[in-house]
Amino acid sequence: MDMLKLFYLLIMALCAYVNADAEKQSKQNRGRGSIWWGIAKAGEPNNISPVTPTHVYMDPAIHATLRRKQRRLARENPGILAAIAKGANMAIAECQHQFRNRRWNCSTRNFLQRGKNLFGKIVDRGCRETAFIYAITSAAVTHSIARACSEGSIESCTCDWSHQNEPPQASKSESVSDVRMWEWGGCSDNIVFGYKLAREFVDTGERGRSLREKMNLHNNEAGRVHVQSEMREECKCHGMSGSCSVKTCWMRLPNFRVIGDALKDRFDAAIRVQVNNNLKNNNENQIMRNNRRNNKNLANTNSETNSVHGRGQNQRKQNRYRFSLKPYNPDHKPPMMKDLVFFEQSPGFCEKNLRLGILGTHGRQCNDTSIGVDGCDLMCCGRGYRTQEVTVVERCACTFHWCCEIKKDLKSKIILKVADNVVLKVCATISY
């Protein structure tokens, strides 16, 4: 009997061990695709020079955060690491702006050393906040690469419309035809390259079949789609005597704030999903269909030429995005391309929770007149608040002079600061 009990215990212990191991494994896997976020803080610990392409590339710490494929992309497209680093910083700033009035404020203070996730352990959970982080970072990378292309800081941006499904790289033989292409019919929009490269770079880690990976893929895609769909058309008439007999239109890359606003709306309406029994080979594969539509929209070319161009590659890639997600509540509609999805409830963000990497709302600023989340009652989780007086520099009464033709006595710059006292409400640090 004792022996049996002992054996039982042993089995239990073993199971627990195995479970723990598996959990550890899966936890590591979860953040696997997102370690590159650390690029945002490149060069920050030692505060050297501003981020230049060579600097980022040389930094071994940054290099280590990248997967092999990401390193290859960085090698083949000089300049993208700087763009991605810029994008990641943009994503952090935007996330913090969008969540400035909420209990979770997208803090990156937990990021201390390499290997840890930039946004903290919250990313280990498949909750709404994680969905937003994935979408906004992916959107920011797309936006930033497209932007860098139009700035000329990435020289390998594609020109040809038809190459859009092939891996982005600069090869000599194509270049000659591209010069001809440019002379003959101009170049495609930068968003084509941004979208494609962002997909290659950001989605590279999400290879598994788990729901978490599907969720990440979906949210990454949603972020990119938002960048593309928020583009606005601008037109210019330049026909005879400037009439509209000839009109040329182009798409304007939106401000990133617009994308952040749209994604925040999607965050508020995010859809909780659950595991679908037949995760792949599903007929109503939302994403894949959407993908195809996307590709078509993106490049302004017909899909037939594309599939001829890179069928093998296409097939494989499409498989990866070939899945459908089922809403947790069967009465809800299945998530669309632009929706954010999650599968775990968010933890409470009131109190400090080191296990989840939550800082709590202690010391956060609140608004005592608001009844929203930024109101002192909700923000401080009923712990009360204190009042603080801060001196803020409001406006500068400056005199500007551009040209030297003005009299000498006016030449010197006068800067006046008008100080103003502002009363701030801050959540109490101690809750009891």
Next chain:
Amino acid sequence: MSGTILENLSGRKLTILVSTLLFSQLICFLIGGIFAPRPSSVQTILATICLDKPGSFNDTSIWIYPRGPKANCDVVTHEEMLKDKIRMANQLVFVFQMPLPREGMNLDYSRWQQNLIGILQTDIAYDPMTYNKPDTELTLDMRLAYRNKEDPDDGWKYYASSMEKRDLHCIADNHTDKYLYQCDTIPIFEMGSLHHDYYLLNIRVPVDDHMKMNLDIGFITDLHLSTIYQNGGFTKVWMSLKSTFFPLIVAVMIWFWHRVHLLQRKPVLLEYMLIYLGASLTFLNLPLEYLTLFFEMKFMLLLSDIRQGIFYAMLCSFWLVFAGEHMLIQESGERNSLKIYWRHLLAVITGCVSLFLFDICERGVQLRNPFYSIWVSRFGSKIAMTFIILGAISAAIYFLFLCYMVWKVFCNISIKRSVLPSMSKMRRLHYEGIIYRFKFLMLATLLCALLTIIGFILGQVTDSQWHWNENFELEFSSAFFTGVYGMWNIYIASMIILYAPSHKKWPNENDQTQENIMGEEIEFSNLPSDSNPSEISSLTQFARKTALD
């Protein structure tokens, strides 16, 4: 005898001719749709923000550029700008190096790309340090330089520079410090020639209290320059069309003039009009653009406007005179001159002159200063509006006049129709000839105008969507341009051919049997009784005939 080829052509021959013309029209349309790329492309360039060099405000030999082995741009980031209390006003240069590199290659502009238009978009953020007005005036110090492939990397040469004011309209949904304004685009330059390989634009936004410059503009975070250029492929297709039509129209004109001179009479007004029309079309067809491959011709935009203007003016006058000449009412033999149409043509002339003056004020000045725009100053835009309104009024008057004349012709036709059976055979045939000719031109003109209008509307409708739903197989905008261009060429060529004097009089006079053989095919048989060679024009003939009635 007499009449034009149109009347003497059998139904079968006419059908063959018309279907051939329609077929070549279709070919023109398809050439544009299948072979040519879009007429123009856009490349949007984001400004690289650089630190200005001292003394640059009056030294136009300082050029700052961000790419190349000797790049001298000291990049300023947004963070650095935000840290500065005055947002580094007067210390920044927004630099655009055109064109952008692609696929790891340094692209350069091709001379086939013809022209370059620049439009500026501003990203302006709310700035608590300055007074932000949504509608204000932006002062820009713009300098343009060029460089060619064989030049050294830093061998930028001065092209143009100007201090320009532009109206800036912005909307802000949310006036907080975190928001950006949605601002309208600002057209900034138009270059009629793209002669050099690389261009460089340095823009400074001078802030000055004394001169009240840029004081109420928020924090300019970014400038985007959208450059529109004609696609080289489109130019090539367009030039090949021009090169094909040019000799064809010239040949047709020579043939026509030769045929008119074979007759022993002076050419009538309508024949003069046809040859003028052919000449204006030849001027439009003249492939002058080939010269831009070798010489810098900044006036090409202005010239192409003038060429088109002359052609349209001629076409409008032709329609007026044509309708007038087919009035079927005779006011003695004074018909054969343009003088009696001066009242009618006044509208055309006024419209054209006012549009020409407007063009001179806009594109003429741009020859000297590509940054100039007449719309910027209040006075200038008033003048421009005056010219355009004058042009529009003349167009409306012209159109009313034309409609009135056509209506009158139709009235006369119906009157004459009712008395046709009572006329002698010869006179009936003459009247039928005139009516037929008139109706044929009316039909052809209406068809052409309708096709142009439909094409234009289709282009406008699809234009708003083509960027994302473009049909790769048919490039509609190019097809529209080549199609319309081909159409008016074919229209005028066929007018010249069909309204040329017929040669069928010779067999009539000499060989009666041949006429009988051909008789079956001929729709409007010749008039053997008329043997006066000086009165071949059926129009003058009718004048006399009705006068006799």
